Structures are given as C-alpha cells and as structure tokens.
Amino acid sequence: MFKQARSVIVPAIVVALGWSSSVLGAPSQADISKEINATTSAATAVVAGLQGKINGGSLSQAEVEVTSIRAAFRDHFKKIGGSGFDDPADPQLVEIRKLFDEALTHVIDKFRPDMLKGGQDAFVPAFFRAQLLDYFNRKSEGRYQAIVTMRSTELINRDSAPEKVIADKAVLEFVKGLLEKGEVEPQSKAIGTRFVSYWPMKIGEPCAVCHQRSGLEQKVGAFGGATVVVVEAPR
Numbered sequence: 001m002f003k004q005a006r007s008v009i010v011p012a013i014v015v016a017l018g019w020s021s022s023v024l025g026a027p028s029q030a031d032i033s034k035e036i037n038a039t040t041s042a043a044t045a046v047v048a049g050l051q052g053k054i055n056g057g058s059l060s061q062a063e064v065e066v067t068s069i070r071a072a073f074r075d076h077f078k079k080i081g082g083s084g085f086d087d088p089a090d091p092q093l094v095e096i097r098k099l100f101d102e103a104l105t106h107v108i109d110k111f112r113p114d115m116l117k118g119g120q121d122a123f124v125p126a127f128f129r130a131q132l133l134d135y136f137n138r139k140s141e142g143r144y145q146a147i148v149t150m151r152s153t154e155l156i157n158r159d160s161a162p163e164k165v166i167a168d169k170a171v172l173e174f175v176k177g178l179l180e181k182g183e184v185e186p187q188s189k190a191i192g193t194r195f196v197s198y199w200p201m202k203i204g205e206p207c208a209v210c211h212q213r214s215g216l217e218q219k220v221g222a223f224g225g226a227t228v229v230v231v232e233a234p235r
C-alpha cells in the first residue's frame, strides 16, 4: 500500500519540476541545450504570431506592451517546452529563463517603434531572434552561446553565414557538415568541455512565402536552417 502511494507521488514530482532527466541532480548540458532551444523557439513564435499585423502596420500599442509580449511568450513556452515558464525548476534553468525574459523585454523595448510603424517585412522573426540571442549570449558571458544559421546556398542575410556566426573551428566544422547535408534531425557532439547541439528547423508555408519575397525558393517541409547551441561545462 505504501509502495503504491510512492509510485504515484514520484511521477507527480517529476512533472512538477518540469524537466525530464537528471531530476535528482543538476540539469545536464543536453538538458540546458534543450531548454535554450525551446526558449528561443517560444520567443520567436511571439514575433512570428504578430507578422500579419506588423506587415499590415496594424499592431495596437497594447499588443506590444511588455505584459502582452510576456504573456504570449509564456503561452508558447508551455506549448513547446511542455511546462510552465514560471514553474519551479533547477536554478540553472531558472537563470536561463530569466535571461530570456530580460532579452525579450530589451529587444521589444528597442524595436517597439519599428513594430508599430510596420510595413512589409519591417520586423521579421529571424531579425528579432538574432537580436534576442545576441543579448542572451552577451549576458551569459561565454557559458552559453546560441546562434541561427543556414547553408550558404540558402542565405538571405550573409551575416548569418556559418563562418560569420561561429568563431570556433571545431564547432564550425561540425555544424557546416550538417547544414550542407540539410540534416533534419537534431544532433549533438561533445567538443572538449563544450556540448554542441544542432537543432534544425523546417520550412512552413509562411516561411516559404516570405523568403520568396527575398528571392529564396524553398519548398514547404524542406530543411530551413538550424539553431546551434553551445553549452560550456559547469565551472
């Protein structure tokens, strides 16, 4: 009877904590990478969701207030990450979420006038994400690094070329091979003390339609670039 009760309680705790492995210890580098990728996707989805109104120049002030943006971010995070953004979690994950919250507020505050003014492709998800990750990378002081890149034959902005955004030779070599293949499954590799992950994206209808305006022909369902996350070993 006692045993039965325990088997009910343990999974409940696991769910409440909100991360899958290493429940009893600190999250692994792989757990952290997964968290950074999920948080990046959730934040990007907020801006992607506003694209129609940004392009039409019809966003209201209320829709770009920090409270609305943060609420939308939390909704997407729950969908993507499977747990609540403000649920209890390991301190390292909490710190990453806090950094993303800060980054989101910083970037939206900075670009709110551009979002409100709007116009065709005035503020695209990829531009927002690059700004967001730039802030996150700077604030995490080398412990984490996240970038988004694409193979050279399918780049809209050459500043996102792998050689431009990845300084480390070994990381670059690993990522370039996967990009050239158009690998659509997530991959990871330990390089020295760093854990490097490759999180591929797929082209959806809105991606294809918008990229075509920049002269890029991509098929729906095809490989659409990748988020690369580097997590240093804990000090």
Ligand code: HEC
Binding pocket: 051, 121, 124, 125, 126, 127, 130, 148, 149, 150, 154, 155, 156, 157, 158, 160, 201, 202, 203, 204, 206, 207, 208, 210, 211, 214, 224, 225, 226
């Ligand atoms: C409203 C237009 C728009 C939509 C929607 C959009 N993109 Fe883009 N995307 C762009 C533009 C413009 C750039 C170049 C941004 C810049 O200045 O860096 C870009 C850049 C990128 C990049 C960085 C590499 C590069 O080519 O510069 C990736 C990867 C990317 N998009 C993937 C996607 C995926 C995947 C989707 C859909 C889930 C998507 N995009 C949706 C317009 C869009």
